[in-house]
Amino acid sequence: MKRFQQLSQEFSTYFNINHFPDQPETLYGAASYMIADGGKRVRPVLCLLGNELFGPLVADTWKTATAIELFHNFTLIHDDIMDKAPLRRGRPTVHARYDEPTALLAGDVMLLRVYEYLNQTDPRHAQTLIKLLNKTGREVCEGQQMDMDFEKTPVITPDQYLQMIELKTAVFLAASLQMGAEIAGATHSDQQHIYAFGKNIGLAFQVQDDWLDSFGDPATFGKQNGGDILANKKTFLLVHALANGSGEEKLKIEDLMNSSPADKIEKMIALYKQTGADQAASLAKQHYIEKAFSHLGLIEVAAENKTALLELADYLLERSI
Amino acid sequence: MKRFQQLSQEFSTYFNINHFPDQPETLYGAASYMIADGGKRVRPVLCLLGNELFGPLVADTWKTATAIELFHNFTLIHDDIMDKAPLRRGRPTVHARYDEPTALLAGDVMLLRVYEYLNQTDPRHAQTLIKLLNKTGREVCEGQQMDMDFEKTPVITPDQYLQMIELKTAVFLAASLQMGAEIAGATHSDQQHIYAFGKNIGLAFQVQDDWLDSFGDPATFGKQNGGDILANKKTFLLVHALANGSGEEKLKIEDLMNSSPADKIEKMIALYKQTGADQAASLAKQHYIEKAFSHLGLIEVAAENKTALLELADYLLERSI
Numbered sequence: 324m325k326r327f328q329q330l331s332q333e334f335s336t337y338f339n340i341n342h343f344p345d346q347p348e349t350l351y352g353a354a355s356y357m358i359a360d361g362g363k364r365v366r367p368v369l370c371l372l373g374n375e376l377f378g379p380l381v382a383d384t385w386k387t388a389t390a391i392e393l394f395h396n397f398t399l400i401h402d403d404i405m406d407k408a409p410l411r412r413g414r415p416t417v418h419a420r421y422d423e424p425t426a427l428l429a430g431d432v433m434l435l436r437v438y439e440y441l442n443q444t445d446p447r448h449a450q451t452l453i454k455l456l457n458k459t460g461r462e463v464c465e466g467q468q469m470d471m472d473f474e475k476t477p478v479i480t481p482d483q484y485l486q487m488i489e490l491k492t493a494v495f496l497a498a499s500l501q502m503g504a505e506i507a508g509a510t511h512s513d514q515q516h517i518y519a520f521g522k523n524i525g526l527a528f529q530v531q532d533d534w535l536d537s538f539g540d541p542a543t544f545g546k547q548n549g550g551d552i553l554a555n556k557k558t559f560l561l562v563h564a565l566a567n568g569s570g571e572e573k574l575k576i577e578d579l580m581n582s583s584p585a586d587k588i589e590k591m592i593a594l595y596k597q598t599g600a601d602q603a604a605s606l607a608k609q610h611y612i613e614k615a616f617s618h619l620g621l622i623e624v625a626a627e628n629k630t631a632l633l634e635l636a637d638y639l640l641e642r643s644i
Numbered sequence: 645m646k647r648f649q650q651l652s653q654e655f656s657t658y659f660n661i662n663h664f665p666d667q668p669e670t671l672y673g674a675a676s677y678m679i680a681d682g683g684k685r686v687r688p689v690l691c692l693l694g695n696e697l698f699g700p701l702v703a704d705t706w707k708t709a710t711a712i713e714l715f716h717n718f719t720l721i722h723d724d725i726m727d728k729a730p731l732r733r734g735r736p737t738v739h740a741r742y743d744e745p746t747a748l749l750a751g752d753v754m755l756l757r758v759y760e761y762l763n764q765t766d767p768r769h770a771q772t773l774i775k776l777l778n779k780t781g782r783e784v785c786e787g788q789q790m791d792m793d794f795e796k797t798p799v800i801t802p803d804q805y806l807q808m809i810e811l812k813t814a815v816f817l818a819a820s821l822q823m824g825a826e827i828a829g830a831t832h833s834d835q836q837h838i839y840a841f842g843k844n845i846g847l848a849f850q851v852q853d854d855w856l857d858s859f860g861d862p863a864t865f866g867k868q869n870g871g872d873i874l875a876n877k878k879t880f881l882l883v884h885a886l887a888n889g890s891g892e893e894k895l896k897i898e899d900l901m902n903s904s905p906a907d908k909i910e911k912m913i914a915l916y917k918q919t920g921a922d923q924a925a926s927l928a929k930q931h932y933i934e935k936a937f938s939h940l941g942l943i944e945v946a947a948e949n950k951t952a953l954l955e956l957a958d959y960l961l962e963r964s965i
Contacts, residue, residue, distance in 0.1 A: 350789035401752060405745035424726035424792055427748060431722060431755070432785040438759055439778045442771055449771060450763055457760045464753040468671035471745055 326631035327638070330371045331364050337385055338367070338392060342436055353421045353429035357396050360412060365639070366499040367392045372635065373503025373517055376628050383444040384506045387452060390440035391499050393433050394456065398463055400430035405471065444506070452502055459498040466491025473557050481603070484562040485526065493525030516618040520632070523615035527608045528639050533558035534604040537592050549588030555580045559607070560600045561591075568598040612640060647952035648959070651692045652685050658706055659688070659713060663757055674742045674750035678717050681733060686960075687820040688713045693956065694824025694838055697949050704765040705827045708773060711761035712820050714754050715777065719784055721751035726792065765827070773823055780819040787812025794878050802924075805883040806847065814846030837939040841953070844936035848929045849960050854879035855925040858913050870909030876901045880928065881921040882912075889919040933961060 342358065343351035367388035374384040402408075403416040404426055410416060418426035441452050469487040473479050500521040504514050536551040537560055551558050564576055572594060579591055595601050615636065619629055663679065664672040688709035695705040723729075724737040725747055731737060739747035762773050790808040794800050821842040825835050857872040858881055872879050885897055893915060900912055916922050936957065940950055 347786055347789045347793060349793055350786060401748055405748060425789065427722055427726060428785050428789055428792075431751075432782055434752070434755060435778050435781045435785070438774060442774045442778065446767060446771060450767060453759060453763045453774070457756050457763065460756045461753055464749050464756070465668055465671060468668045468746065468749055471749075472668060472670055 325634045325638070326375075327368050327372060327635040330368050334364050334367050334371065334385075334388060334392075335361075338364070338389055342389075342393065343432070349421065349425050350428055350432060353417050353425050354433050356420060357400055357417050357429065357433070358393070360396075360414060362395075362412065364392060366395050366496065368635070369496055369499040369521060370503040372631050373500035374507045375503070375631065376517065376622065376624055377504055377507035377509045377513070381506060383448070384503050386440050386444055387502050387506060388499075390437045390456070391502065393440070394437045394460065395495070397430050397433040397437065398467070400426055400433065402467060404430075405467070448505055451505055455498050455502060455505070459494050462490045462494045466494075478565065479557060479562050480566055481559065481563050484557065484559055485607075488529040488559075489522065489526060492529050493522045496525040497521035510623075513622050513624070516622045519618040520615045520622075523611040523618065524636050524639065527611035527615065530559050530604050530608045530611070531640060533560055534601065534608070537595055538601060549592070552588050552591045553583075559604050560595045563600040563603050564595055564598040567600070567603070568594070572598050608640075612636075646955045646959070647696075648689050648693060648956040651689050655685050655688050655692065655706075655709060655713075656682075659685070659710055663710075663714065664753070670742065670746050671749055671753060674738050674746050675754050677741060678721050678738050678750065678754070679714070681717075681735060683716075683733065685713060687716050687817060689956070690817055690820040690842060691824040693952050694821035695828045696824070696952065697838065697943065697945055698825055698828035698830045698834070702827060704769070705824050707761050707765055708823050708827060709820075711758045711777070712823065714761070715758045715781065716816070718751045718754040718758065719788070721747055721754065723788060725751075726788070769826055772826055776819050776823060776826070780815050783811045783815045787815075799886065800878060800883050801887055802880065802884050805878065805880055806928075809850040809880075810843065810847060813850050814843045817846040817849075818842035831944070834943050834945070837943045840939040841936045841943075844932040844939065845957050845960065848932035848936065851880050851925050851929045851932070852961060854881055855922065855929070858916055859922060870913070873909050873912045874904075880925050881916045884921040884924050885916055885919040888921070888924070889915070893919050929961075933957075 338358075341355070343354050345351065370388040370391050371380060371384060374380050399411065400417050403411060404418050404423055408416050409419050414420075416426070417429060421429070437456070438453065441456060442449055444452060466487050466489070469483075470491055473484075473487065497518040498521075501514050501518045504517045509517065533551065536558065537548060539548065541547055550556075551561075555561075561576070565573055568576065576591070576594055579587055579594070584590065616633075619632060622629070659679075662676070664675050666672065691709040691712050692701060692705055695701050720732065721738050724732060725739050725744055729737050730740050735741075737747070738750060742750070758777070759774065762777060763770055765773060787808050787810070790804075791812055794805070794808065818839040819842075822835050822839045825838045830838065854872065857879065858869060860869065862868055871877075872882075876882075882897070886894055889897065897912070897915055900908055900915070905911065937954075940953060943950070
């Protein structure tokens with residue numbers, strides 16, 4: 324088994340405890356319901372791997388990984404309320420299972436718990452970890468707000484879109500790695516590189532995710548193509564096609580968005596090809612992967628220490644694009 | 645001018661800066677809109693007075709007072725969403741002025757900012773302050789959840805009600821004082837007493853607030869009597885009357901709650917008197933005030949240092965009950 328898979332299993336066992344008191348049952352029941360959901364635990368594993376890159380795993384990294392996973396779940400609870408999402412990973416979302424006020428409060432109490440874990444780490448790095456979480460958390464909120472604002476904005480540039488996914492998704496992956504590195508005593512320069520590695524892997528992953536909705540193989544991808552298209556979701560592809568298509572192509576795209584013909588998905592995919600949006604996505608993904616690997620290369624540790632991170636990157640990005 | 649009024653003015657000036665970046669404007673505009681609202685700034689002033697009780701004001705206390713005021717505003721934004729409140733202090737609430745998703749996120753980003761300020765204090769007490777805020781914040785969430793649960797619970801005991809207001813309101817006043825005391829280097833025992841003073845003042849204030857809605861002089865109180873009665877709000881009076889009234893009185897109260905006769909307020913007030921709920925409120929308030937003052941008396945500093953806190957307590961509780 325690969326190291327990241329092993330750590331993912333170990334973390335799941337470590338994390339599978341009561342993080343909250345019993346009462347009030349509605350509040351803590353809702354919070355526990357969310358985290359019992361599982362998920363891939365990518366972020367805490369990144370934190371553990373960030374530590375292992377520079378030295379043996381220490382107890383504070385497990386605590387920090389726990390804080391990171393709780394922070395991620397806090398954002399999911401609140402995002403689901405904001406997006407009015409009924410389901411997450413096949414289960415009713417927290418606000419659908421309980422109600423919106425309880426879900427909102429369960430998210431709040433989960434964020435407070437994040438700081439309880441971080442604050443229990445050694446005073447030598449507690450302040451640095453909290454500072455990094457504060458900064459990253461703020462950026463994640465900014466990304467979520469940009470995402471919501473974009474839904475009401477007629478034209479977005481690809482650059483604006485990339486800035487949004489950087490804030491909403493990529494920086495938190497980056498910070499997860501950096502926190503592990505910080506605890507392991509990595510130098511400032513190495514911390515910058517591991518952060519940049521994580522950020523660029525995150526960007527590549529998000530662009531890939533957008534691409535897969537249109538061009539992925541449903542058998543490997545695990546869901547039907549075109550969900551984003553039917554929802555008129557502003558993905559990298561749509562934003563790029565609207566920004567770079569000819570006048571006529573733009574009109575066709577807008578017509579498709581304002582109507583729901585039976586062949587909406589096929590027609591939109593054809594337009595993505597025609598405007599070069601699919602190729603732009605492949606190039607962007609490739610660009611970010613190269614940037615990520617170049618930063619990883621600059622980290623001053625033995626090459627074999629980097630294997631686990633390379634394997635994880637391959638796993639996250641293996642699906643053909 | 646009394647010391648607490650002077651500190652309230654000084655704090656308002658100190659606090660009147662940009663706590664957030666400019667972009668995204670929707671997110672930070674919403675957050676800034678909330679705190680521009682003013683309010684009495686009671687909690688940060690408690691923090692400053694908690695410091696002054698034990699020594700001259702230091703810079704970290706101002707930072708902590710800022711964190712405390714932001715935390716209070718974070719709870720208000722989220723509470724207003726949960727309660728679907730259209731107005732606060734005569735202005736549209738944040739979610740009414742912006743929208744619910746933006747208000748939710750503005751609350752989140754405000755909570756993150758709380759930790760940024762606390763984390764900037766001297767490492768000698770940053771961890772203690774954060775720990776106390778975590779604990780108190782969790783309790784405030786628990787109190788809010790209990791409050792929401794109570795709305796769906798037919799019978800609540802006065803003890804349950806008092807536990808709810810302790811968590812939702814009183815502990816945060818207590819912790820505000822203790823944080824100031826911690827920064828000033830107060831002993832553990834003195835910190836316990838100042839916390840207990842604040843908690844009991846908070847309980848007295850909340851019971852008084854419930855009482856004033858029915859029995860206050862509208863001229864002094866500043867609002868019409870009976871708002872809570874019309875909203876069937878589970879106040880100390882209602883909870884007490886339902887728990888201690890005779891079978892017949894309980895039926896009358898429930899009938900009133902299920903209907904809206906023109907004289908609902910007068911009839912309910914009569915029942916509060918008849919069941920002894922009004923007197924129980926006066927006694928409870930008196931009990932908490934005595935407890936608060938006895939804890940203040942036990943703090944080992946010169947009596948003249950306590951004047952400002954006594955004056956503030958008098959100000960908060962001066963309205964006749």
